[in-house]
Amino acid sequence: MRTSLFFLLIFCSFISCNSKPAESNAVIATTSWTAAYAFAAGASNVTVLAPYEMVHPSEYELRPGDIGRLTKSNMIVYAGYEVMVDQIKAGLKIPEEKMVKISTSYNFTEIETSVMLIARRLGTEKIAKKNLEEIKQLLLKGQDDVHKKGLDQQPVLVHFFQESFAKEMGINPTMIFGPAPPEPKQILEMARTKAVLILDNAHNPVGGSVKEILKNSEYKLLLNFPGLHQTRTIADVIRYNTDQLTAK
Structure with a gap:
């Protein structure tokens, strides 16, 4: 079943590549977590592949309907542990410069590094810094509440x-x-x-x-x-x- 889907995805990719051009500000996020990083970075046009309601989003496998969105996007944000990453890299011939790998955790230093990596690509550093300050303050408040x-x-x-x-x-x-x-x-x-x-x-x-x-x-x-x-x-x-x- 997975092999058949893999070849179907490759076939669909050739069709999609001949359709509409890439949207300059469109971001594809593999999961809701990588999407959250993109939003924090200042992205406003984000498509999430794995549905928000999935309990195990990293296990999502690509569907034919995802192909057009992937090939039209100028940026694909991923973490590397998602099942779909191998499918994207092996079957869709997505240019490496479109792929932005980030680290996902709730360590603030890692959050800041990943968010700013995306923001520099989007040119939204000012928005990202504002969102990072909110995140930092929430973490500090959480530390204080846990200590109390x-x-x-x-x-x-x-x-x-x-x-x-x-x-x-x-x-x-x-x-x-x-x-x-x-x-x-x-x-x-x-x-x-x-x-x-x-x-x-x-x-x-x-x-x-x-x-x-x-x-x-x-x-x-x-x-x-x-x-x-x-x-x-x-x-x-x-x-x-x-x-x-x-x-x-």
Whole structure:
């Protein structure tokens, strides 16, 4: 099935290349997370390939309808872990200069680097700097709220894909688990930590078995990709995750 789709995509790409010219300000983002970076950078015309409602956006595979948009775009923002990236590079002959690879995390330094990389390509540095300041202030407020709750002084278990956010909030994870489900030995090790909080990843939660052992611990599902719970931007996700951390 995947092989047939691959050849269909190649065929469609030849047809699409002979249609309308590229839109100078059009940005294609592989997922809602890379789209959030593009918006933060100041992009106003962003098309997202993986639907916002997908729980596992990185697993999205290209569809024939995506081909025209990809070939007409002057910029494709991706992170590198998406299934579709190999399809784009191998089958569509997209010029390398159109491909903008960024790092996605909730570490502010990484956010700033990736956002400004896109902004310099778009010529929207001023807008990007304003949006980055908002993001920075939200992270600082989150750190303050987490400190007031005392979570930065207590044992916390953190999913591998939520480590950057947890650390940005001032939390020093007692143990990291995932992305694969923890094995019995790991579950016992985590139980001995007597963690007061388990931070799991909403897009591939694997901490349920730990919660069964640490029954008195709080269990929170945090986001990476915007989309769930009416989130669309980096700022939205930071607000949502911070609310989850500090909710009583």
